[in-house]
Amino acid sequence: MNSKLSKILSLVAGAIGIIAVFFLVRIIMVGDDAFDAVNPDAASLQGSIISPYISFALALLYITAGLAVVFSLWNLIRHPKALKKALFSVGALAVLLLVAYFLSPDNAVTDATGTKILIEQGSISKWSSTGIWYAVILGGIGLAFFLVDFVKGIVKT
Numbered sequence: 730m731n732s733k734l735s736k737i738l739s740l741v742a743g744a745i746g747i748i749a750v751f752f753l754v755r756i757i758m759v760g761d762d763a764f765d766a767v768n769p770d771a772a773s774l775q776g777s778i779i780s781p782y783i784s785f786a787l788a789l790l791y792i793t794a795g796l797a798v799v800f801s802l803w804n805l806i807r808h809p810k811a812l813k814k815a816l817f818s819v820g821a822l823a824v825l826l827l828v829a830y831f832l833s834p835d836n837a838v839t840d841a842t843g844t845k846i847l848i849e850q851g852s853i854s855k856w857s858s859t860g861i862w863y864a865v866i867l868g869g870i871g872l873a874f875f876l877v878d879f880v881k882g883i884v885k886t
Contacts, residue, residue: 745789752782825866826859833858 759778805812835855837845 748785752785756782826863829862829866830855830859832862 755778759774805815833855835852835858837854840846
């Protein structure tokens with residue numbers, strides 16, 4: 730990494746640290762009064778002290794996630810072979826998701842006695858079952874690759 734970019738990143742990290750220290754000092758200055766259940770002003774104190782801190786943290790999260798996505802896409806565009814592999818992998822995951830969707834029932838979720846639990850019959854139950862089947866399929870594939878690698882390791886030695 731060149732020194733100019735390194736200096737810019739150091740300044741940004743320092744600015745984020747200073748802002749975080751500012752919020753920390755504000756929280757410490759208020760003390761436990763903001764969290765006292767008996768204090769009638771506790772809710773307004775929490776709103777004025779904690780809400781800006783949460784907003785700052787969420788903004789950092791969104792900016793970081795956005796930058797990660799943008800730079801990942803940029804890297805894929807610059808390297809067509811990697812883009813081809815990524816599209817193939819996403820396609821394979823989509824096929825597995827379709828398999829999980831067709832394997833999953835859309836009946837109501839019941840316990841051992843047959844009593845309905847929270848979810849009625851329909852699309853929500855179908856997608857919940859799809860998620861479970863998807864995890865089972867991916868876990869089975871991962872386990873299969875682990876066992877193949879394990880056997881290869883035993884055979885080599």
